Amino acid sequence: LYETNVFGLLNVTRAVLPQMRERRSGHVINISSLGGVRSAAGFGVYCSTKFAVEGITEALHAELAPLGIHATVIEPGYFRTEFLEGQSLVTSPRELSDYAASAGAVRELAKQISLNQPGDPVRLAQAMLTLVAADNPPLRLPLGTDTLQAIADKHAFVERETAEWRGLAASTDFPA
Incomplete structure (x- = not known):
């Protein structure tokens, strides 16, 4: 998974950047x-590759902007493709009862979502063409209402958790 999602991306980027x-x-x-916005039970390794893509693109955005080169990370949600079908979704034949409520529930959700995803791949392609034509493209482009909701939910969670633990977090600086 890392070979394709991370190292393949890096190799292609290294090949085109000189031009x-x-x-x-x-x-x-x-x-x-x-999965690059938030991880989920049962998808930790996959999501970690997408977190890597997010970090790499954010760094490229900062490094390449002074050279007149844009960098954008596309964050698609669930689009009606065969991504959750056949060989695209590999699950372990071994199911551990300890994880039935977490990873097991996500496994079942994937079966329910498959071929019922809200996103239209044709509209995704059209959005990407609009992005490419933009004079000032964004660093991140979330695509799909599910991704937009995941971002809102994650931001709200981070705000709540940070507020709850702010005192401890701030206590680690040297005294002023």
Whole structure:
């Protein structure tokens, strides 16, 4: 998974950047997912690759902007493809009862969502074409209402948790 989602991305980026730097233009577009916004039980390794894509793209955005090169990470939610079907979704044949309520529940949800995803792949492609034509493209482009909701939920969770633990977090600086 890392070979494809992370190291493959890095290899392609390294191959195209010399030409982009020479031209002082270009647009690196990396594909993350809703799983790059938040992780889920049973998807830890997959989501960790997408977190890597997010971090790599954020760094590229900062490094390449002075050269006139854009970098955007696309964060698609669930789109009606065969992503959760056949060989695309590999699950362990061994199910541990300890994880039935967490990873097991997600496994069942994946079966229910499959081929019922809310996102339209044709509209996703059209959105990407709009992105490519933009003069000032964003660092991140979440696509799909499910990703938008996941971002809102995560931000709300982080705000609540940070507020709850702010005192301890702030206590680690040297005294002023």
